[in-house]
Amino acid sequence: MKYKSQKVAYMFFALSIVLLLLQIVYGFIMGFAHAGFDGLHDFIPFNTATATHKNLLVVWLLSGFMGAAYYIIPEESQRELVSVPLAKLQFWSLAAVGVTAVIGFHFNWWEGRKFLEIPRPLDYLVVVNVLLFLGIILVTLFKGKEKTTTAMVLAMGLFFAALLYLPGMVWFDNQSVDSFFRWWVVHLWVEGVWELIMGGILAFLLIKLTGVDRELIEKWLYVIVGLTFLSGILGTGHHYYYIGAPKYWLMVGGIFSALEPLAFLGMALFALAMYRKGEKNHPNKIALYWTLGSAIVSFAGAGLLGIAHTIPSVNIWTHGTLITAMHGHLAFWGAYAMIVIAIITYAMPLMTGRKLYDRPAAHYAFWLSNIGMIGMTTAFAAAGVAQVYLERKVGMSFMDAQKAIEVHFWILIGAATLFTIGIIYYAVNFFQHGLPTDEALVKE
Amino acid sequence: MFFLGGTVVFFLVFLVLSANTLSSGIPRQTHADKVSQAVIDGKILFDENNCMGCHTILGEGAYYAPELTKVVDRRGAGFIKAVLTSKQPWTLSGRKMVAYGFNDKEASDLIAFFTWIGEIDLNGFPPEPDLKK
Ligand code: HEM
Ligand code: HEM
Ligand SMILES: [Fe+2]
Numbered sequence: 001m002k003y004k005s006q007k008v009a010y011m012f013f014a015l016s017i018v019l020l021l022l023q024i025v026y027g028f029i030m031g032f033a034h035a036g037f038d039g040l041h042d043f044i045p046f047n048t049a050t051a052t053h054k055n056l057l058v059v060w061l062l063s064g065f066m067g068a069a070y071y072i073i074p075e076e077s078q079r080e081l082v083s084v085p086l087a088k089l090q091f092w093s094l095a096a097v098g099v100t101a102v103i104g105f106h107f108n109w110w111e112g113r114k115f116l117e118i119p120r121p122l123d124y125l126v127v128v129n130v131l132l133f134l135g136i137i138l139v140t141l142f143k144g145k146e147k148t149t150t151a152m153v154l155a156m157g158l159f160f161a162a163l164l165y166l167p168g169m170v171w172f173d174n175q176s177v178d179s180f181f182r183w184w185v186v187h188l189w190v191e192g193v194w195e196l197i198m199g200g201i202l203a204f205l206l207i208k209l210t211g212v213d214r215e216l217i218e219k220w221l222y223v224i225v226g227l228t229f230l231s232g233i234l235g236t237g238h239h240y241y242y243i244g245a246p247k248y249w250l251m252v253g254g255i256f257s258a259l260e261p262l263a264f265l266g267m268a269l270f271a272l273a274m275y276r277k278g279e280k281n282h283p284n285k286i287a288l289y290w291t292l293g294s295a296i297v298s299f300a301g302a303g304l305l306g307i308a309h310t311i312p313s314v315n316i317w318t319h320g321t322l323i324t325a326m327h328g329h330l331a332f333w334g335a336y337a338m339i340v341i342a343i344i345t346y347a348m349p350l351m352t353g354r355k356l357y358d359r360p361a362a363h364y365a366f367w368l369s370n371i372g373m374i375g376m377t378t379a380f381a382a383a384g385v386a387q388v389y390l391e392r393k394v395g396m397s398f399m400d401a402q403k404a405i406e407v408h409f410w411i412l413i414g415a416a417t418l419f420t421i422g423i424i425y426y427a428v429n430f431f432q433h434g435l436p437t438d439e440a441l442v443k444e
Numbered sequence: 445m446f447f448l449g450g451t452v453v454f455f456l457v458f459l460v461l462s463a464n465t466l467s468s469g470i471p472r473q474t475h476a477d478k479v480s481q482a483v484i485d486g487k488i489l490f491d492e493n494n495c496m497g498c499h500t501i502l503g504e505g506a507y508y509a510p511e512l513t514k515v516v517d518r519r520g521a522g523f524i525k526a527v528l529t530s531k532q533p534w535t536l537s538g539r540k541m542v543a544y545g546f547n548d549k550e551a552s553d554l555i556a557f558f559t560w561i562g563e564i565d566l567n568g569f570p571p572e573p574d575l576k577k
Binding site: 036176237 | 446447448450451454455457458461462464465466469470473474476479483484487490491492493494495496497498500501502503504505506507508509510511533536537538539540542561564565566567568569570571573574575576
């Protein structure tokens, strides 16, 4: 750590870990409900559990991105953050809005729009919060000595992510129009601007961990950003096939979304190439595992499992089934959860001065969570294929098909247990680092 | 430069297609003139209670409870009214719905909403089961 103000990142990272653990609890509630045990129905019905699961995911990832920005931007622009008290205020308001939203979900206070369930009044607070965050980051960046490509890509990603929150805040009477704009948020986030955030963090980590020249890494980054936008914008069309929008989206969305995996392939090849080229003498090996893992698993989850159902003639069968849940889990895990965990794993020893990276617990965390998540994805895949076959092909009723696939949710719960043990190892290791301290400052 | 130019071009294409979709495509395929006050009130109820947190509609939502796009064709208005007005958690299979106990007006607004949804031209979704005996 080179700047005192980088320490604020810790609060955001800690919040991320806590909310991840909470998200998992709600995942289990849904897993059991699918397996036939909905004992909590009267207190936490499925729609509460799912809204909480998805929004906690989004909030902990955003918290992780913000922490990453507070850590990376000072280092890249070579100056302290412009204001630490404001950053702390921003942290507490983020935590307060997140907690209020989640409590509200338990009292029927929400909007029934998947991923955007946060009710309107809280949306305005989110906007204020994010403006404050962007203000701190952008002013720091522009007052800084350097404006590196890495920092600019990260900042641009954060800025556009904020901008794209707005279309999700408008009410439409027509369900199809509502859905149309919901995708401007959801799709253009995960298959557009969040990829810039991921790319920025990935580039930063590779520069630090492999020792390869910044110039070379940033060239790759540029290509990845290009591929993302070339395919991702018109790729939005893969959500417009069957919602009451014109047929030309089948062509446009089909072609461009089929190209989207290239950006993820680019990231995987890039990370591996830099790893091979690099010196391999950075002591924090486990951070490198998470970094490379993120690049590779995102290609599997978003790229391969994305293309598996993005062609219109396939999607007409799989649209809105557990196949989507299969893809959603591995894609979010690989691309965004793992990159957040990677930056946390990299930053913690540097912020606290405690070098806990050789511990077996750190390795258990990595392997158990990844093996568990791959198992969960497989369980969703089996359930999804069976659902599509029974319900859509053979014409069994929805509920009969659900009964027939209950068994896969026991497998899901088993794999999720492995995953959770991994995450608990991670959380314990995280908190054993203790608090960040100025004693960890280094001059370079 | 290639990337920047390409991005700008594709972004403009996206905006043009979106404008066309919103101004003529969706209004035609969804019969926008049939969006009555009852349909809107039904959508508000659907939204306020987060029905999408269990069900899918137009193939979007959660995968826990039946797809509702064609529910009127499948079940008819009387059945749906029974589901919506039930004071006990509705269940045929053991998997429970929230007991909303809607009144008659609310139930008929939601049915109007589902009727309108069911008539949207969805480019062939949901597909006919092709292996059905
Ligand atoms: C990291 C990147 C990605 C993440 C986090 C992600 C996540 C998700 C999630 C959560 C959904 C469900 C959304 C909803 O119903 O509201 C979804 C849907 C979908 N994704 Fe992705 N995705 C990613 C990349 C991709 C890519 C690259 C492709 C194509 C090659 C793709 C293809 C699809 C398709 C076709 C659907 C619609 C499924 C349906 O019809 O039900 N995704 N994705
Ligand atoms: C470890 C325990 C977990 C379990 C048991 C679990 C289980 C589930 C279940 C049952 C659903 C609902 C599917 C439906 O709509 O019926 C769901 C949705 C979802 N979960 Fe998880 N989950 C877990 C962890 C995670 C993690 C770590 C992530 C992110 C990295 C995640 C991301 C998602 C997403 C994006 C959805 C929405 C998917 C969609 O609708 O397409 N979950 N989860
Ligand atoms: Fe998408």
